Amino acid sequence: MENTAYDRVTAARSSQRALGGYYVKNLIDDFIELHGDRRFGDDAAIVSGIGYLDNQPVTVIAMERGDTLEDRMKRHFGCPTPEGYRKALRLMKEAEKFGRPVVCFIGSSGAYPGIDAEERGQGEAIAENLYEMMTLKTPIISVVVGEGGSGGALALGVGDTVIMMENAVYSVISPEGCASILWKDSANAPEAAEALKLTSQDLYDFKVIERVIEENGKSQEEITADLKQAISEVISQKQKLSIEELLAERYDKFRKIGVYK
Amino acid sequence: MFNLFKKKTVTCKKCSAEVSEKSLKDNLYICPECNAYLRMGAYERLDMVCDKGTFCETDGDLTSLNHISFPGYDDKLADAAEKSGISEAVICGTAEIDSMPCAVFAMDSNFMMGSMGSVVGERLTRLFELAAEQGLPVVGFTTSGGARMQEGIFSLMQMAKVSGAVKKHSDAGNLYVTVLTDPTTGGVTASFAMLGDIIIAEPNALVGFAGARVIEQTTGKALPAGFQRAEFILEHGFADAIVERPVLKSTLANILKIHTCKARR
Numbered sequence: 001m002e003n004t005a006y007d008r009v010t011a012a013r014s015s016q017r018a019l020g021g022y023y024v025k026n027l028i029d030d031f032i033e034l035h036g037d038r039r040f041g042d043d044a045a046i047v048s049g050i051g052y053l054d055n056q057p058v059t060v061i062a063m064e065r066g067d068t069l070e071d072r073m074k075r076h077f078g079c080p081t082p083e084g085y086r087k088a089l090r091l092m093k094e095a096e097k098f099g100r101p102v103v104c105f106i107g108s109s110g111a112y113p114g115i116d117a118e119e120r121g122q123g124e125a126i127a128e129n130l131y132e133m134m135t136l137k138t139p140i141i142s143v144v145v146g147e148g149g150s151g152g153a154l155a156l157g158v159g160d161t162v163i164m165m166e167n168a169v170y171s172v173i174s175p176e177g178c179a180s181i182l183w184k185d186s187a188n189a190p191e192a193a194e195a196l197k198l199t200s201q202d203l204y205d206f207k208v209i210e211r212v213i214e215e216n217g218k219s220q221e222e223i224t225a226d227l228k229q230a231i232s233e234v235i236s237q238k239q240k241l242s243i244e245e246l247l248a249e250r251y252d253k254f255r256k257i258g259v260y261k
Numbered sequence: 262m263f264n265l266f267k268k269k270t271v272t273c274k275k276c277s278a279e280v281s282e283k284s285l286k287d288n289l290y291i292c293p294e295c296n297a298y299l300r301m302g303a304y305e306r307l308d309m310v311c312d313k314g315t316f317c318e319t320d321g322d323l324t325s326l327n328h329i330s331f332p333g334y335d336d337k338l339a340d341a342a343e344k345s346g347i348s349e350a351v352i353c354g355t356a357e358i359d360s361m362p363c364a365v366f367a368m369d370s371n372f373m374m375g376s377m378g379s380v381v382g383e384r385l386t387r388l389f390e391l392a393a394e395q396g397l398p399v400v401g402f403t404t405s406g407g408a409r410m411q412e413g414i415f416s417l418m419q420m421a422k423v424s425g426a427v428k429k430h431s432d433a434g435n436l437y438v439t440v441l442t443d444p445t446t447g448g449v450t451a452s453f454a455m456l457g458d459i460i461i462a463e464p465n466a467l468v469g470f471a472g473a474r475v476i477e478q479t480t481g482k483a484l485p486a487g488f489q490r491a492e493f494i495l496e497h498g499f500a501d502a503i504v505e506r507p508v509l510k511s512t513l514a515n516i517l518k519i520h521t522c523k524a525r526r
């Protein structure tokens with residue numbers, strides 16, 4: 001079915017697509033949602049809390065765009081505000097304290113572009129997450145389930161292992177944004193999507209992500225079960241490492257990304 | 262903007278005054294007519310704050326590749342190098358400020374809007390690693406349109422890479438001072454620009470994450486006066502101080518000094 005890069009973008013954005021909220025519901029047992037950044041507010045675009053994945057206690061942080069229109073407006077269609085990133089960091093620190101692995105689900109067009117978001121330091125909130133996640137003393141697994149939109153996605157993406165669903169995309173800029181800069185016309189988004197090399201296969205080949213969960217030809221139940229198994233495997237692998245080894249590997253992994261002469 | 266290599270006068274982008282290149286330079290690129298802070302190249306910035314003859318460039322030989330075969334990127338790179346006269350959007354090195362050794366970097370908006378690709382990320386990462394190893398403070402000038410889309414996901418990942426190096430430098434107990442200059446936006450704001458122990462902004466510099474037009478289109482609201490300007494950033498608690506160019510070097514020197522001084526007698 002999905003062939004072109006832009007078909008994947010469309011699939012990743014589909015209103016039918018299973019995103020963060022779905023996976024929290026279907027992968028995490030006895031989930032307890034934890035709200036608020038303890039600074040200013042609670043961002044509904046990020047659903048976070050604690051629970052069990054295959055009997056392993058985990059902290060879960062998931063982008064969620066909501067179902068009904070009203071719900072979606074409340075969640076800014078899944079685009080986090082600074083409070084969302086700060087809530088995520090607060091819960092990551094809590095996970096670190098109790099040695100609990102962190103699982104992040106990414107699926108959003110990006111950080112919310114609002115006047116209030118800028119007033120409260122959207123850039124600073126994202127930067128702080130990148131900075132702190134790099135040395136968080138517990139395993140971090142990030143899963144790109146939908147659209148991985150730019151810095152707003154990366155703010156939950158500094159993982160020891162980054163997994164992508166086959167039809168998810170992950171990009172520095174939206175294809176529309178890229179097309180309007182490059183060709184002055186967002187209708188050229190399909191060409192831009194091709195040029196940006198944003199599919200799971202591209203990113204796997206570039207060694208920017210470590211695993212791809214196949215989707216095509218599978219039922220949602222099978223996909224969910226495969227993802228659950230993959231996350232469990234990664235958690236047990238990472239738990240075998242000392243904290244020093246874990247952090248050195250995480251640093252080196254991102255340290256190596258980049259092409260130049 | 263203006264090309265310093267071809268003409269001897271420069272037009273102020275704010276008041277359109279024709280100012281001679283020499284007098285503009287002597288005035289630290291502040292328009293003598295209207296006081297506007299004009300944009301400066303990376304080497305001019307470093308010249309302004311580093312002690313004469315102390316700057317020693319690092320990794321200047323690293324150059325960009327069109328690894329994802331992005332349409333038009335090769336030409337854009339060649340064009341940027343020719344027009345700007347510099348090798349990439351950031352210049353890094355070691356220097357002394359008021360005789361205090363430090364690592365320094367300056368971004369340059371004349372090179373592809375100061376966008377961050379692999380080379381910018383790698384030069385900065387190496388600089389922070391070097392500074393961590395040698396116990397040097399880092400003083401850096403930011404100006405950027407954000408991540409460089411022509412390098413796709415590689416440019417996005419530079420945000421994480423550089424932030425990791427900043428963390429390593431910080432965890433080793435070293436000082437990092439950022440000077441936000443016009444404009445600092447997107448992925449640079451959302452990474453190392455906002456990670457300084459001390460964050461200084463130039464007067465009226467545009468500093469933000471999302472672009473003004475995107476915010477207007479998304480929210481349908483008119484932006485308040487002074488939105489995303491240095492004074493707005495200061496008011497909302499995201500910069501420590503706004504510092505004027507004539508006192509920038511002495512301010513940086515005082516900051517460096519108090520961080521190395523045990524007790525003053």
Ligand SMILES: [Zn+2]
Pocket residue numbers: 273274275276277278292293294295296297
């Ligand atoms: Zn002027």
